[in-house]
Amino acid sequence: MKMRSVLLFTVLPLTWFGTAVQAEVVVESPWVREAPPTAETLAAYMVLRNNGDTAQVLQGVTTPSFERVEIHQTTMHDDMASMETQATLSIPAQGKVALTPGSYHLMLMGKHQPLKEGDTVDFSLQFQDGKTMEVHAPVRKDASAPEGEDEFCDHKHHHDHEHEHEHHHKHQQ
Numbered sequence: 001m002k003m004r005s006v007l008l009f010t011v012l013p014l015t016w017f018g019t020a021v022q023a024e025v026v027v028e029s030p031w032v033r034e035a036p037p038t039a040e041t042l043a044a045y046m047v048l049r050n051n052g053d054t055a056q057v058l059q060g061v062t063t064p065s066f067e068r069v070e071i072h073q074t075t076m077h078d079d080m081a082s083m084e085t086q087a088t089l090s091i092p093a094q095g096k097v098a099l100t101p102g103s104y105h106l107m108l109m110g111k112h113q114p115l116k117e118g119d120t121v122d123f124s125l126q127f128q129d130g131k132t133m134e135v136h137a138p139v140r141k142d143a144s145a146p147e148g149e150d151e152f153c154d155h156k157h158h159h160d161h162e163h164e165h166e167h168h169h170k171h172q173q
Helices: 002-020 161-172
Strands: 025-033 041-050 056-062 066-077 080-086 089-091 096-099 104-111 120-127 132-140
Touching: 025 120, 041 056, 041 089, 041 132, 056 066, 089 096, 096 104
Parallel strands: 025 132
Antiparallel strands: 025 041, 041 096, 041 104, 056 089, 056 120, 066 080, 066 104, 120 132
């Protein structure tokens, strides 16, 4: 009889914790684009997949590697790319939002130390419902995806990082 009681108390907490940690938003294929060592601004990309039944809203991102992070969207107007700061980013219920070159992305400003391919940038994503999520993104030279990640990169929307960097400085003024 004692054996059953111990087993019951062991299994119940594991089941309870197992359902408690199931995240509605899942981050897939995070990465940061490597830039020249003198560049102070870099970009980060990932796919945010919402497995829940209600929309989730990303309202902030922080990292110890940069002074600040902003959510941006690259748009085209008269054949000119421009970046628009987004206060939040909504991830629809049972949907996804891809942060890819030429679309939504995280603009990383005020680099604290040089980053090169193979390094990792740690992010904390803050959602409107009060939840946070930690993400570890490898630094890569370009948008070519590691094996198995091709479905998350939109190769039609590549744009020159230097142009993005120059535009950002104009955008700040």
